[in-house]
Amino acid sequence: MTAPALEAVTNLRRLALAAGHAAALRAAAQLGVADALGEEPASAAELARAINAEPGTLDRLLRALSSQGVFAAQDDGYAHTPVSRLLRTDTPRSLRDMVLWATEPWTWTVWPRLADAVRTGKGGFSEVHGKDFFTFLYEDAPESAEVFNRAMTQASRLSSDAIAEALDLNGDLTVVDVAGGHGDLVATVLERDPSLRGALFDLPGVLTDVDPRLRADGELGDRCRLVAGDCRESVPIEADVFILKNVLEWDDANTVAALRNVAASARPGGRVVVVENLVDGSPETGFTTAMDLLLLLNVDGRKHLRQSLLRLVREAGLTVTDVRPVGPYLHMIDSRVPDVPGITR
Numbered sequence: 622m623t624a625p626a627l628e629a630v631t632n633l634r635r636l637a638l639a640a641g642h643a644a645a646l647r648a649a650a651q652l653g654v655a656d657a658l659g660e661e662p663a664s665a666a667e668l669a670r671a672i673n674a675e676p677g678t679l680d681r682l683l684r685a686l687s688s689q690g691v692f693a694a695q696d697d698g699y700a701h702t703p704v705s706r707l708l709r710t711d712t713p714r715s716l717r718d719m720v721l722w723a724t725e726p727w728t729w730t731v732w733p734r735l736a737d738a739v740r741t742g743k744g745g746f747s748e749v750h751g752k753d754f755f756t757f758l759y760e761d762a763p764e765s766a767e768v769f770n771r772a773m774t775q776a777s778r779l780s781s782d783a784i785a786e787a788l789d790l791n792g793d794l795t796v797v798d799v800a801g802g803h804g805d806l807v808a809t810v811l812e813r814d815p816s817l818r819g820a821l822f823d824l825p826g827v828l829t830d831v832d833p834r835l836r837a838d839g840e841l842g843d844r845c846r847l848v849a850g851d852c853r854e855s856v857p858i859e860a861d862v863f864i865l866k867n868v869l870e871w872d873d874a875n876t877v878a879a880l881r882n883v884a885a886s887a888r889p890g891g892r893v894v895v896v897e898n899l900v901d902g903s904p905e906t907g908f909t910t911a912m913d914l915l916l917l918l919n920v921d922g923r924k925h926l927r928q929s930l931l932r933l934v935r936e937a938g939l940t941v942t943d944v945r946p947v948g949p950y951l952h953m954i955d956s957r958v959p960d961v962p963g964i965t966r
């Protein structure tokens with residue numbers, strides 16, 4: 622029997638302990654190591670003093686992270702890399718909250734159920750916790766809910782400009798960001814044209830802390846309504862354009878229900894724009910496929926293939942007019958509500 626190639630052995634061993642690197646990232650984010658490290662390299666002992674940690678164990682943490690390109694181990698200490706800079710809180714495109722969100726305590730409790738979920742096709746979150754994921758988040762893990770909302774905003778900032786540009790909206794239109802989180806995208810869209818009006822729709826717990834630009838005293842407050850509700854039940858806002866970005870990640874029935882509710886509120890010929898990371902054609906398949914599995918476990922949901930998402934958009938009675946990449950890692954599916962309700966052109 623020939624020995625397996627060393628590369629295969631190394632890859633599999635690294636993947637099997639990938640949770641260790643995820644945990645190391647989380648620890649670094651929690652400890653504020655990236656903020657403590659300036660432009661010059663610093664030793665583990667210097668950094669340990671700054672963040673009040675034990676130098677020997679901090680050195681081990683930094684070695685583990687440096688092995689993955691997060692910080693660089695040099696002769697004169699540890700230095701920043703482009704990756705470790707994203708853990709800083711003062712970086713405009715910081716992803717610190719994204720790292721915390723992906724490694725929140727509840728994530729470590731759901732991963733062991735993956736084999737069962739694959740066997741049964743069900744994530745089982747509601748059965749284990751007695752409530753659905755978002756109810757759990759707001760009732761039982763409010764700090765995690767805050768991290769989630771900040772993480773969504775951080776992720777949105779990477780793409781809002783590109784999406785607003787691709788939407789190319791002008792004139793006397795009303796735009797709704799359905800399940801829009803804290804509203805970075807709708808704010809970016811409204812900023813581009815003073816004649817646009819908007820609404821941010823999300824669960825009540827999310828709208829207590831929206832983007833400052835959208836608050837009543839914010840620069841866009843007089844052009845944007847905040848509407849709380851559950852889009853699987855209704856989206857009671859009459860408008861011309863509805864955007865659903867990283868929202869259609871439930872099971873198929875809830876996804877179609879949300880789209881139908883949007884279509885029911887849209888003006889005839891209204892535009893429904895779905896923005897998603899697709900599993901196929903994504904420049905970051907590693908992230909998207911892992912998120913697909915996490916969505917299975919927390920909301921019985923998924924990240925879609927292009928065809929599976931298009932099928933649901935059409936099943937909701939919408940006419941797909943365009944599909945194209947937008948921003949660094951997303952796709953935009955443009956669709957129209959038929960002029961005559963129920964008739965797909």
Ligand SMILES: C[S@@+](CC[C@H](N)C(=O)[O-])C[C@H]1O[C@@H](n2cnc3c(N)ncnc32)[C@H](O)[C@@H]1O
Pocket residue numbers: 755773774776777799800801802803822823824827850851852853865866867868
């Ligand atoms: C993955 S986040 C995306 C947020 C935002 N669209 C973005 O891209 O940054 C999903 C959003 O859906 C909201 N949400 C989840 N279930 C919802 C429901 N039933 N009705 C309305 N919003 C919901 C969450 O509160 C969250 O803001």
